[in-house]
Amino acid sequence: MTLYNQMPFPPHQGIPFDYAPPLVDGFIEPNFAGETTQLEPGYTSGPRFAFGGSSGVPMAVFQGIKNKSADTLYMGFIARYDPGFDGKDFVMVVLQPTPGAPSANDRRIDVYPSADVVPPATTSAGAPAAPADPNDHAPTGGNPTAIRTNKPPTAMTVYQRTPGGPNLWAAIAEPAGMDCKVRTVYDGGANRYWSIELQIPTTGWMTLGSTFGLYFNIGVGWIDSSTGYAYVTQYPWPYDPSNPTSSFLADPAGDSILPENWDPPLYGNGLILAPGAPNPAQGISFVNDAYGIGVLDGAGNITGNASFVATHHNMMIARLQNTSPNTVPKVRARFRIADFGISGGLYSHSADWADIADPSTNPAPAAGVDVPPTAPGGHQDITLDWTVTSAQSAVLSAITDQCLWVQLDTIAQAAPPPAGQPAQPGPAAEFVEDSVRRNLWFTNMSTVQHTAALDSTHLSLEHLLENTHQVFLQVSTSQVKAPAQTPVERVLKTIGIQHVSFKPGMQISPISPIRVTAPVSTKPVISTPVEIAKPVQTPATPASPEGVAKPYIAENPILNGTIDRSVLVPGIKPNLPPAKFATWFTAVNAYQVLGGRTLTYKGGKKARIAAYVGSYGYVAQHALKLGESVDKLQLVHQLAGPALTSAGPNMFRGTVAPKSKIGITNTLRTVSTSKAPVVLAKPIALVAKPFVAIGKLFRGG
Numbered sequence: 001m002t003l004y005n006q007m008p009f010p011p012h013q014g015i016p017f018d019y020a021p022p023l024v025d026g027f028i029e030p031n032f033a034g035e036t037t038q039l040e041p042g043y044t045s046g047p048r049f050a051f052g053g054s055s056g057v058p059m060a061v062f063q064g065i066k067n068k069s070a071d072t073l074y075m076g077f078i079a080r081y082d083p084g085f086d087g088k089d090f091v092m093v094v095l096q097p098t099p100g101a102p103s104a105n106d107r108r109i110d111v112y113p114s115a116d117v118v119p120p121a122t123t124s125a126g127a128p129a130a131p132a133d134p135n136d137h138a139p140t141g142g143n144p145t146a147i148r149t150n151k152p153p154t155a156m157t158v159y160q161r162t163p164g165g166p167n168l169w170a171a172i173a174e175p176a177g178m179d180c181k182v183r184t185v186y187d188g189g190a191n192r193y194w195s196i197e198l199q200i201p202t203t204g205w206m207t208l209g210s211t212f213g214l215y216f217n218i219g220v221g222w223i224d225s226s227t228g229y230a231y232v233t234q235y236p237w238p239y240d241p242s243n244p245t246s247s248f249l250a251d252p253a254g255d256s257i258l259p260e261n262w263d264p265p266l267y268g269n270g271l272i273l274a275p276g277a278p279n280p281a282q283g284i285s286f287v288n289d290a291y292g293i294g295v296l297d298g299a300g301n302i303t304g305n306a307s308f309v310a311t312h313h314n315m316m317i318a319r320l321q322n323t324s325p326n327t328v329p330k331v332r333a334r335f336r337i338a339d340f341g342i343s344g345g346l347y348s349h350s351a352d353w354a355d356i357a358d359p360s361t362n363p364a365p366a367a368g369v370d371v372p373p374t375a376p377g378g379h380q381d382i383t384l385d386w387t388v389t390s391a392q393s394a395v396l397s398a399i400t401d402q403c404l405w406v407q408l409d410t411i412a413q414a415a416p417p418p419a420g421q422p423a424q425p426g427p428a429a430e431f432v433e434d435s436v437r438r439n440l441w442f443t444n445m446s447t448v449q450h451t452a453a454l455d456s457t458h459l460s461l462e463h464l465l466e467n468t469h470q471v472f473l474q475v476s477t478s479q480v481k482a483p484a485q486t487p488v489e490r491v492l493k494t495i496g497i498q499h500v501s502f503k504p505g506m507q508i509s510p511i512s513p514i515r516v517t518a519p520v521s522t523k524p525v526i527s528t529p530v531e532i533a534k535p536v537q538t539p540a541t542p543a544s545p546e547g548v549a550k551p552y553i554a555e556n557p558i559l560n561g562t563i564d565r566s567v568l569v570p571g572i573k574p575n576l577p578p579a580k581f582a583t584w585f586t587a588v589n590a591y592q593v594l595g596g597r598t599l600t601y602k603g604g605k606k607a608r609i610a611a612y613v614g615s616y617g618y619v620a621q622h623a624l625k626l627g628e629s630v631d632k633l634q635l636v637h638q639l640a641g642p643a644l645t646s647a648g649p650n651m652f653r654g655t656v657a658p659k660s661k662i663g664i665t666n667t668l669r670t671v672s673t674s675k676a677p678v679v680l681a682k683p684i685a686l687v688a689k690p691f692v693a694i695g696k697l698f699r700g701g
Contacts, residue, residue: 011066086116135147180196335404457661
């Protein structure tokens, strides 16, 4: 499996009427918790690397760009779903001017966005409160959100490597031209987001070559309030999908290493691209990401509605685009399904995903298909006619939910060599996205119970503690603001629903997993980022050597404004105003404790290392009843399952035996309250009586 180790930094482009490089203020893109009018077009055409987020929202994100007229790089880092703002959150960047052996020319930057606090912060603590900024937001009676923007980090240290010194790294003065700003957002409940922007000079304090060594790590920490133990999970780059923890920072066995001796386990290459130079992040990707796979209907639309009735023909589809200038040869798509929930673990590509058709037809097509460069608006489809067998129908019809995973590969081979000559490698084929996942279920209910699988089959046995896998489950719920106007039919068509019967109550759709746990490789981006509370608009963008790609927020229907926020009511109205609905996105993120591995911070404080191993999520929509208002409703998402105990607000600790599968019951309900959002302190007991579904169930047909 390919190691992700090439990170391009093309010259910045901006967008029409805003051609500036990134504004270093900590703001990179909107999130659920905070409304803002801010816009950051400076990273347009730059790389984007997303870590995890199989619920549809990446756990961590990197973006980068080079100033086209100055010796400056910009790097942006986003961390979502942080259980608590504290001193275990960090970003570490290491630069080697010339890739190779460590030398005194190497430089390192450590940034800590928040202060270390004991006990862990449950208030709006995060970045420093000063200086004030117009984009700050202080909690008010009706809005508990706290936003701190354009703030200096709580701590920042710049290092130079010191071969032969008492430590590997020695602190040096911050160079001229460097800048760093932090943004933190707290929604008043259990959700915390932070982002860091760095402006890094490439000359003066050291000189980066056009190819330089690069390592970065986004660390997100928390404290288990029931035990007092600290934990940290890491999102490092370079990234090896076959060994995701290989580039983690960690203490050696039985010892401690203070930050002065933290060192990258490996480096990738940063590439400073000259104007007009090809961007290596080009290649094959899915049109509309996860919504580029599904079931093809008679009108040519891609839907999420499969039928599990025996002998039914489902025309499965993967809709592709090629942003590179070269034809990618003999591409095939493999269609697989699995239970909804968390089953991939650290090694998601080895999870038990069942092929939906015989190996003679899946992957499809058998001989592969050449994908030429895609013209604007064009695409190349790969289809598979899946005839449901009686055996499949018996199993699938009894399962609440299935997820679809489509993987791409190439079977291209070189032509036979001339007599007496050695064989040559096959043609190159680059995939911007090599796979995506999509859910195939939609239902309309009031109070909902839904079971997700927690499958330990592929959790690494290397990290067992007392012969069990120790995991944390984090519940994170955010309200999604409806745009002022949303064409209902377009929205429903986007998610594959043509008609939904309506009654007041809650509409719930599991949408996970959308992405594989492995991150998506870097890709060029040309877009206008917009707040999720407003309709998405993508302005006309000049053509460039890198090609024109879809907006980065198109990776996720929640962020790009196309999530179902309205209901088509047959026979009543063609449109129902979005203001008549309250919409939430709620995710459950899972972390596996990595045995006894630790990371030691300044002052000798240790944190146990945990790795993100997957997510699942739901979009819930409540049709307002008479007298109800959006600001006086909240969604409560409760978990129940064997061996779950409280580990703090909205955080649960559990143990799972090796090679076993347990069910996690998710109960979602709306409650009317004028108080602060409910924070779950402990798992709930299973509800004894069955729930009643209202309206029509969409479960793949």
